[in-house]
Amino acid sequence: MRTRHSQSERRRTRTLDRRGGALLAAVFLLMAPPAQAQPATDAGKPFDAYRVACAPQAVRLAPSGTARLQASLMPGRRQFGPGDTLVVDAGANQDVAVDQQYYVRRVLPGMDRKSGQKELWIHVHTAGWVRITEVYPTSALATVVHACDAFESGDLLEPFVLPTVPAPMDPPGRPDYSAPGQVLFGGDRRTVSGASNFMVIDRGSDHGVKPGQRLTIFRRLAGVDGPVNPIAEATVMLVLSESATILIDRSLQGIFVGDHVALHR
Secondary structure (H helix, E strand, O other), X not given: OHXXXXXXXXXXXXXXXXXXHHHHHHHHHHHOOOOOOOOOOOOOOOHHHHHHHHOOEEEOOOOOOOOEEEEEOOOOXXXXXXXXXXXXXXXXXXXXXXXXXXXXXXEEOOEOOOOOOEOOOEEEXXXXXXXXXXXXXXXXXXXXXXXXXXXXXXXEEEEOOOOOOOOOOOOOOOEOOOOOEEEEEEHHHOOEEOOOOEEEEOOOHHHOOOOOOEEEEEEEOOOOOOOEEEEEEEEEEEEOOOOEEEEEEEEOOOEEOOOEEEEEO
């Protein structure tokens, strides 16, 4: 009997020790100082603003800028990244000046898969942005400030302005299904995307779209007049005249090119 009693006591003691240890660990976690926040970026700008600046855009006409990247200072290289110094084919004669910053963008026109004809929308891909460091009459040198993706010879330069991250509309409003828009594409012309990714829609300021506006992405069941099947929610981040870039906040399934968009009013 003493042996059984002793074994039982030992088991009870081990159980209490484990519970006590877990309780102490929880107390230590509560007493521990909060973790230091990670720096936003090496340039001190909000990370979200950098994400928005790198997001895809859609336009009807190709950007009108003429300045382009020509090469790096290392012969033979065609792709560039952070820390590289690049040659620009515009200089003082084109009003380029030291310390000016420029987006580096790539125009990606495509073909409609069904008709084989050129698409009406042009995808604008942002590779990153650069700062002018030296200027000559018809050329300049630029250093990469931030890279969203690889830079390529022939990429287009446009004046840089870091976008403001819009506050989501509050109250969020209700989806207006009466005049839906459509999803055009995702980053790098992806045809399917999901939560935390950017996509582009065919509605812009001409349609009353505003930064921070909420929207619902949906499909119709059983035909064009069938019941609404909401599949995702998103927030407008960038607005052009005929299109807007949205951030998918949450999704129940993959979002495809052609899915419907209901703006919240």
